[in-house]
Amino acid sequence: xxxxxxxxxxxxxxxxxxxxxxxxxxxxxxxxxxxxxxxxxxxxxxxxxxxxxxxxxxxxxxxxxxxxxxxxxxxxxxxxxxxxxxxxxxxxxxxxxxxxxxxxxxxxxxxxxxxxxxxxxxxxxxxxxxxxxxxxxxxxxxxxxxxxxxxxxxxxxxxxxxxxxxxxxxxxxxxxxxxxxxxxxxxxxxxxxxxxxxxxxxxxxxxxxxxxxxxxxxxxxxxxxxxxxxxxxxxxxxxxxxxxxxxxxxxxxxxxxxxxxx
Amino acid sequence: xxxxxxxxxxxxxxxxxxxxxxxxxxxxxxxxxxxxxxxxxxxxxxxxxxxxxxxxxxxxxxxxxxxxxxxxxxxxxxxxxxxxxxxxxxxxxxxxxxxxxxxxxxxxxxxxxxxxxxxxxxxxxxxxxxxxxxxxxxxxxxxxxxxxxxxxxxxxxxxxxxxxxxxxxxxxxxxxxxxxxxxxxxxxxxxxxxxxxxxxxxxxxxxxxxxxxxxxxxxxxxxxxxxxxxxxxxxxxxxxxxxxxxxxxxxxxxxxxxxxxxxxxxxxxxxxxxxxxxxxxxxxxxxxxxxxxxxxxxxxxxxxxxxxxxxxxxxxxxxxxx
Ligand SMILES: Cc1cc2nc3c(=O)[nH]c(=O)nc-3n(C[C@H](O)[C@H](O)[C@H](O)COP(=O)(O)OP(=O)(O)OC[C@H]3O[C@@H](n4cnc5c(N)ncnc54)[C@H](O)[C@@H]3O)c2cc1C
Ligand SMILES: Nc1ncnc2c1ncn2[C@@H]1O[C@H](COP(=O)(O)O)[C@@H](O)[C@H]1O
Numbered sequence: 001x002x003x004x005x006x007x008x009x010x011x012x013x014x015x016x017x018x019x020x021x022x023x024x025x026x027x028x029x030x031x032x033x034x035x036x037x038x039x040x041x042x043x044x045x046x047x048x049x050x051x052x053x054x055x056x057x058x059x060x061x062x063x064x065x066x067x068x069x070x071x072x073x074x075x076x077x078x079x080x081x082x083x084x085x086x087x088x089x090x091x092x093x094x095x096x097x098x099x100x101x102x103x104x105x106x107x108x109x110x111x112x113x114x115x116x117x118x119x120x121x122x123x124x125x126x127x128x129x130x131x132x133x134x135x136x137x138x139x140x141x142x143x144x145x146x147x148x149x150x151x152x153x154x155x156x157x158x159x160x161x162x163x164x165x166x167x168x169x170x171x172x173x174x175x176x177x178x179x180x181x182x183x184x185x186x187x188x189x190x191x192x193x194x195x196x197x198x199x200x201x202x203x204x205x206x207x208x209x210x211x212x213x214x215x216x217x218x219x220x221x222x223x224x225x226x227x228x229x230x231x232x233x234x235x236x237x238x239x240x241x242x243x244x245x246x247x248x249x250x251x252x253x254x255x256x257x258x259x260x261x262x
Numbered sequence: 263x264x265x266x267x268x269x270x271x272x273x274x275x276x277x278x279x280x281x282x283x284x285x286x287x288x289x290x291x292x293x294x295x296x297x298x299x300x301x302x303x304x305x306x307x308x309x310x311x312x313x314x315x316x317x318x319x320x321x322x323x324x325x326x327x328x329x330x331x332x333x334x335x336x337x338x339x340x341x342x343x344x345x346x347x348x349x350x351x352x353x354x355x356x357x358x359x360x361x362x363x364x365x366x367x368x369x370x371x372x373x374x375x376x377x378x379x380x381x382x383x384x385x386x387x388x389x390x391x392x393x394x395x396x397x398x399x400x401x402x403x404x405x406x407x408x409x410x411x412x413x414x415x416x417x418x419x420x421x422x423x424x425x426x427x428x429x430x431x432x433x434x435x436x437x438x439x440x441x442x443x444x445x446x447x448x449x450x451x452x453x454x455x456x457x458x459x460x461x462x463x464x465x466x467x468x469x470x471x472x473x474x475x476x477x478x479x480x481x482x483x484x485x486x487x488x489x490x491x492x493x494x495x496x497x498x499x500x501x502x503x504x505x506x507x508x509x510x511x512x513x514x515x516x517x518x519x520x521x522x523x524x525x526x527x528x529x530x531x532x533x534x535x536x537x538x539x540x541x542x543x544x545x546x547x548x549x550x551x552x553x554x555x556x557x558x559x560x561x562x563x564x565x566x567x568x569x570x571x572x573x574x575x576x577x578x579x580x581x582x583x584x
Pocket of ligand 2: 006036038063102119128
């Protein structure tokens with residue numbers, strides 16, 4: 001099986017994000033970046049499928065130069081090669097625009113399976129894989145925890161709300177959006193990190209794919225991000241001051257006399 | 263102006279609360295043009311759903327009905343709604359942000375050359391649509407350029423509409439679907455493993471998140487829970503890592519709880535977690551980040567390092583109980 005895994009580099013979880021001077025994006029200079037969480041699970045699923053059935057795992061990532069470190073991390077974990085769609089202004093595109101870039105690159109590879117994460121930790125659209133399926137004219141399923149190969153295609157386990165699940169049969173090729181938690185993640189080995197340095201990373205510029213070449217593409221984004229703000233504060237939380245010891249003592253008092261629970 | 267539509271979702275023959283919230287959001291948009299939204303019910307048998315929708319605050323109901331629309335498949339729903347939209351040219355289509363909508367609405371939007379503005383929490387004049395960025399740490403204001411505008415609304419963000427008296431008119435739209443267009447074969451829904459803890463009835467819960475860093479540190483919160491007589495619960499990453507069983511997960515894909523006391527330790531407060539616990543009577547959050555969204559729902563907060571605060575709290579509770 002030839003599997004494409006879409007991996008996005010996003011601000012690290014604990015990064016202190018600040019709004020930049022344009023008011024439309026965050027200050028990128030002072031934060032660290034990491035692999036999007038559900039993408040790590042998509043990669044793991046792909047590597048396990050390859051181990052069982054053979055084939056190739058190709059990383060596809062759109063982003064600026066810095067995304068290269070995350071791509072190398074994926075290669076170190078065992079992916080075979082990578083394609084980077086270089087773009088410095090992804091945040092000015094909408095989910096359709098990004099999906100157009102990714103699907104244009106993915107189509108050229110004629111994969112059997114395309115895996116994306118469920119949701120990016122920065123934009124949080126939760127859409128890119130579903131849109132890619134539409135643009136590539138492939139069947140899809142989202143919120144997937146597990147993938148099994150069958151004679152006629154694949155069977156996937158889909159998470160439903162409130163603790164329910166469902167299995168779905170799909171023919172190949174197909175696009176899946178992978179939810180986190182379906183399997184255990186591996187770490188990159190020293191050997192893997194060494195090997196990753198020599199693996200192929202081909203770069204294409206976003207301009208080469210000219211989003212407008214894609215079928216039915218709008219010239220401009222269908223939705224524009226006008227401004228970014230701090231979320232409004234709705235609730236007045238009583239922040240308990242003092243050293244850990246003092247704060248703990250005060251909280252116990254409050255639980256006793258204000259909340260009356262202990 | 264061809265109007266505002268709201269797609270309602272069938273939950274075992276009825277509408278979930280989030281569908282009623284979507285009607286409320288559609289009414290905010292409709293109010294700007296002095297109209298009422300049209301509700302769409304979609305499936306293989308929509309008669310009783312349409313009757314239920316007719317009692318809600320909507321102008322009209324459309325039943326999009328076809329045998330191939332049950333069970334749900336993204337191909338079936340996308341094709342049926344795309345045909346309906348082509349016939350009606352709506353300006354706005356509002357969806358509840360459910361797992362099902364996440365699964366097909368982005369494809370529907372793309373087929374229309376549009377994009378879904380998903381998980382909207384607020385609608386203001388313009389219209390401007392607000393949604394979370396960076397896991398709830400920032401808000402983004404979006405505008406739609408062109409038509410139709412597709413949005414989905416976050417669970418709990420809009421106050422569910424109450425019933426109206428005069429029932430709305432119901433019409434039917436029959437899409438043109440063929441079995442060969444439906445490429446996926448969904449199986450029957452099934453439950454995960456049997457539950458052995460009932461978090462729902464626990465009066466006190468100590469919930470732990472990724473701030474705990476390592477499995478070996480869990481004993482810190484287990485001791486705290488023991489000193490309170492509380493159950494231990496967790497955010498999703500803790501269960502994803504296998505550090506606690508999934509039955510202890512709180513949130514949209516776990517349990518919904520409403521204890522007297524919910525003590526969140528090292529949990530950031532992502533929306534998928536909040537929906538599972540924000541109904542708690544008293545929420546206490548311990549987090550080192552003063553900007554963490556969990557403080558939005560907390561009654562009491564301690565901003566600090568959990569590795570210092572939690573042991574101190576366990577001690578203070580033990581001596582208070584003596
Ligand atoms: C479809 C879908 C369904 C989901 N379902 C669920 C669900 O049911 N339940 C759920 O919980 N999540 C769910 N999620 C995941 C959710 O979006 C978040 O990723 C998750 O809740 C984050 O967990 P967390 O708060 O433990 O981790 P993080 O977001 O990583 O937060 C860790 C927090 O710990 C704090 N911290 C770190 N170190 C310390 C320290 N030393 N002292 C004090 N504080 C510290 C940090 O400031 C941070 O706020 C779902 C996601 C999706 C897309
Ligand atoms: N720039 C990108 N490069 C590679 N993959 C991406 C990119 N943006 C989104 N994706 C993939 O699409 C998934 C969903 O992203 P989103 O729709 O932004 O929530 C992510 O988890 C990634 O797998």
